[in-house]
Amino acid sequence: MAPCTEKEDELITCEGSIEKLIAPQANKRKHQIVYMNLFTFGYWYIAGLYGLYLFFTSTKWSTIILNIFLIIASGLGITVGAHRLWAHKCFKAKLPLQIILMILNTLAFQNTAITWVRDHRMHHKFTDTDADPHNATRGFFFSHVGWLLVKKHPELMKRSKHIDMSDIYGNPVLTFQKKYAFPLVATFTFILPTVVPIYFWDESLNNAWHATVFRYAYNLNITFLVNSAAHMWGYRPYDKNIQPTQNIFTTLCTFGEGFHNYHHTFPWDYRAAELGNNYLNLSTKVIDFFAWIGWAYDLKTVPADIVNSRAKRTGDGTDLWGGNHKHTLDEKENRELDDYVHKSAF
Structure with missing residues (x-):
């Protein structure tokens, strides 16, 4: 899963009977590009590659080690928090652990956990069909990142309200994250990882910022592999x-x-x-x-x-x-x- 700028209230539901979707299924459609997402992701990829180049040329080892640690920590915010705890309810967590996982999930910034869980539950209920947010039937690029660059499929919009999210909307830790998403993301995802190397070991702003962008883009793409490669080869x-x-x-x-x-x-x-x-x-x-x-x-x-x-x-x-x-x-x-x-x- 990953950040998306579409509003949640655009995920509407049509009344009446809904035809069962049988995977693999992908009806022909004309994709409507979300240009803001196209620009945003284009920047993350280009700046991230530049950050990787700086790792080999001028970035300090302390900055590299910090970002490796943050890659692991933010990854756990997705795998342990958003995925196993909240999306699938595979285990229960006491409040201190939920707060830690919420912060790590914010560090990863793949939208709020509430949106991530909704999309992931749709993915499991309608796997590899047009109601799957990243339908792998449409090919590697679409399931990897293309689904975030276009408008959501009408089947996804029509069926999304049938996903039970009562446990998630009743979770005060996750509703707090959603309510204060902008300051939390700005602080934990981008500002602190950039400022810490500058303040503590005199890293340059250029290196510190692009190391942060590389870490963020890398985390997005290893998550995307689950949506794409793990639905195609193996x-x-x-x-x-x-x-x-x-x-x-x-x-x-x-x-x-x-x-x-x-x-x-x-x-x-x-x-x-x-x-x-x-x-x-x-x-x-x-x-x-x-x-x-x-x-x-x-x-x-x-x-x-x-x-x-x-x-x-x-x-x-x-x-x-x-x-x-x-x-x-x-x-x-x-x-x-x-x-x-x-x-x-x-």
């Missing part, structure tokens, strides 16, 4: 009938969010990753740490036998790394798996 060990995949490159870039075939099969699992691969999953380790100190609790998981049964039943016979494994599933296991999934699905 393996489908858990459900070969859906588009999301297990994408190795995305997994390495996003602190554990590239196990996407697993995640779309079991979206309520706080690990968001297949069995045996949590050592690649920094987000899971962070949640485990906060569970250890008592700030995170009620962590939802999927029993190993259920995961393996689903792989046997609907998987493509591979794992994340492409290894083959053959399975059979008897009728009783099929019934037990169906019962579990229907009771647990998001």
